[in-house]
Amino acid sequence: MKLTTEEQSILGGGRGAAAQRALEYQIEVGRFWGAKRFVPVTNVHMMGDIEVMGDGGLEYLRAEAARGARCVVGTTTNARCMDFAHCERMGQDPKEAVKERELIATLRRMDVVTTDTCINYQTVYQPHLGEHVAWGDTGTVIYANSVFGARSNFEAGPAAFAAALTGRTPEYGFHLSENRRGSFTVELKAALNDLADWGAVGKLVGEAHQNYYAVPVFHGYHRTPTADELKHLGAALASYGSMGMFHFVGVTPEAPSIDAAMGGVSPFERISIAETEIQNVYRNYSLGDGDARLVVFSGPQQSLFEMKHLASLFKDRKVKAGSTCIVTTNSAILAQSRDLGYAKTLEDAGVTILEGVCFYILQNLSPMRIANRWTNMVSNSAKIVNIIGAHRFNTILRRTADCVDIGCSGILK
Amino acid sequence: MSSITVARAYGPVVEGEAVVSEEGFSPRYDLDRWTGLITKPGHKLEGTSIVDKICFFPTAKGGIAAGWAFYDIKWKKIAPKAFIFGVTNPVMVQGAIFAGIPITEGWDPHPREVVKTGDWVRVDPERRVIEVLKRRA
Numbered sequence: 001m002k003l004t005t006e007e008q009s010i011l012g013g014g015r016g017a018a019a020q021r022a023l024e025y026q027i028e029v030g031r032f033w034g035a036k037r038f039v040p041v042t043n044v045h046m047m048g049d050i051e052v053m054g055d056g057g058l059e060y061l062r063a064e065a066a067r068g069a070r071c072v073v074g075t076t077t078n079a080r081c082m083d084f085a086h087c088e089r090m091g092q093d094p095k096e097a098v099k100e101r102e103l104i105a106t107l108r109r110m111d112v113v114t115t116d117t118c119i120n121y122q123t124v125y126q127p128h129l130g131e132h133v134a135w136g137d138t139g140t141v142i143y144a145n146s147v148f149g150a151r152s153n154f155e156a157g158p159a160a161f162a163a164a165l166t167g168r169t170p171e172y173g174f175h176l177s178e179n180r181r182g183s184f185t186v187e188l189k190a191a192l193n194d195l196a197d198w199g200a201v202g203k204l205v206g207e208a209h210q211n212y213y214a215v216p217v218f219h220g221y222h223r224t225p226t227a228d229e230l231k232h233l234g235a236a237l238a239s240y241g242s243m244g245m246f247h248f249v250g251v252t253p254e255a256p257s258i259d260a261a262m263g264g265v266s267p268f269e270r271i272s273i274a275e276t277e278i279q280n281v282y283r284n285y286s287l288g289d290g291d292a293r294l295v296v297f298s299g300p301q302q303s304l305f306e307m308k309h310l311a312s313l314f315k316d317r318k319v320k321a322g323s324t325c326i327v328t329t330n331s332a333i334l335a336q337s338r339d340l341g342y343a344k345t346l347e348d349a350g351v352t353i354l355e356g357v358c359f360y361i362l363q364n365l366s367p368m369r370i371a372n373r374w375t376n377m378v379s380n381s382a383k384i385v386n387i388i389g390a391h392r393f394n395t396i397l398r399r400t401a402d403c404v405d406i407g408c409s410g411i412l413k
Numbered sequence: 414m415s416s417i418t419v420a421r422a423y424g425p426v427v428e429g430e431a432v433v434s435e436e437g438f439s440p441r442y443d444l445d446r447w448t449g450l451i452t453k454p455g456h457k458l459e460g461t462s463i464v465d466k467i468c469f470f471p472t473a474k475g476g477i478a479a480g481w482a483f484y485d486i487k488w489k490k491i492a493p494k495a496f497i498f499g500v501t502n503p504v505m506v507q508g509a510i511f512a513g514i515p516i517t518e519g520w521d522p523h524p525r526e527v528v529k530t531g532d533w534v535r536v537d538p539e540r541r542v543i544e545v546l547k548r549r550a
Contacts, residue, residue, distance in 0.1 A: 052478040056488025136477035156480020159507035210472040212502040242502045389453035
């Protein structure tokens with residue numbers, strides 16, 4: 001890789017041992033992908049909590065902090081594994097809570113802004129067209145690339161952290177224009193009136209094209225999708241297909257037309273999604289033993305409008321005795337939801353609102369499943385339905401209002 | 414001797430027992446990160462251990478959390494010796510390099526024509542080649 005004078009200085013220890021080690025690591029990653037140089041980044045979003053990092057990761061961060069590691073660009077954190085206000089009731093391990101608190105303090109000492117959100121793009125930072133960032137959680141990356149026209153690869157925790165220390169990232173993947181062109185087209189003929197329908201589209205398209213560099217071009221939809229709809233679409237594409245980018249003709253900034261999105265190349269495939277395909281997605285979930293006692297609205301965290309919608313659906317209803325309904329969001333949205341009364345409506349109905357976490361990465365989730373004798377997990381998020389398999393849940397995707405009905409009736413259909 | 418050429422590679426030379434999967438992989442979606450067993454219900458390798466194995470996977474699945482997961486399983490001494498992907502994504506590569514686990518992407522020919530689970534193989538990232546040293550008895 002070709003290094004600038006500044007990068008050579010970092011490599012020589014000019015900005016301290018932590019930045020030096022970070023750049024050495026980034027060079028190895030860049031070499032693997034054939035990157036020719038680094039690009040400066042303006043913003044970093046990193047995943048870092050005790051559940052995903054483990055003791056080894058915490059030890060690593062302690063050592064980096066001791067080496068004087070400091071973020072040189074704005075750096076935020078993704079959703080984490082514990083809401084301290086709820087961890088005892090959720091049956092989470094107090095020893096791990098101590099580690100999580102230390103981890104958060106260590107990150108703050110290095111100037112990381114611990115926002116604990118996977119919807120930074122809705123609530124914290126919105127990069128502009130062509131802006132290079134280093135983000136992780138895949139849902140944040142696909143949103144940045146597609147909806148904002150910013151440029152990021154999937155940056156895993158260690159890689160995003162390295163970018164925070166050096167202020168740059170290797171130039172490969174979606175930082176390069178040639179990888180941002182569409183590769184196949186998807187005509188959307190279905191109505192897609194619920195967020196779960198958008199996740200179902202992401203599942204259908206992602207499962208059939210598991211490739212980071214496959215870039216679908218959506219077109220033909222009858223109205224303008226909302227930010228929350230694009231969020232569920234992107235999160236599911238990234239989850240099922242490992243995809244980092246999509247275009248939506250007339251909606252996303254690099255797709256004024258199909259031709260522009262394709263960059264003059266012919267699509268290798270043309271598919272279309274009608275109502276039947278969406279219905280089949282719902283139909284194909286096994287209901288397992290019929291257990292309807294766990295309903296989750298998480299992965300990604302809820303936006304303010306999702307909170308409002310859930311509040312309207314749960315208003316004057318009660319979660320069925322013995323059932324658990326969980327909503328996760330970030331501290332900013334929760335504060336606004338409290339002001340606006342949405343949180344109270346949900347809590348009055350018996351819904352548990354967890355702050356700063358994602359259900360999927362909750363510490364102690366497998367033992368929690370066993371202790372509660374949960375076998376099924378019902379959700380309106382296609383992403384979380386996909387990713388929770390290792391914890392041995394049977395998962396079922398349902399539309400938002402159906403999820404609320406299941407939570408309040410205890411009947412799974 | 415049978416061999417596979419890979420397109421991109423990182424890490425030192427390693428030898429070990431092959432596990433060849435027809436299904437993609439994520440250390441978060443599919444793996445129990447305390448035992449090293451693939452536990453996702455219905456995964457084609459459900460019940461298989463990846464500890465100390467040379468793992469062949471056609472694709473990578475989602476998951477930024479995978480980046481720390483590789484370091485975590487290495488720390489717990491339940492990591493595989495190498496990851497051999499047909500198509501991978503940046504997270505797998507960033508995670509494997511961070512953990513010091515050899516990783517490769519792109520293969521010719523397809524492993525199913527050359528190597529079976531249980532065969533003893535050598536991964537040479539510098540030469541970008543994987544060789545089958547001994548067939549499973």
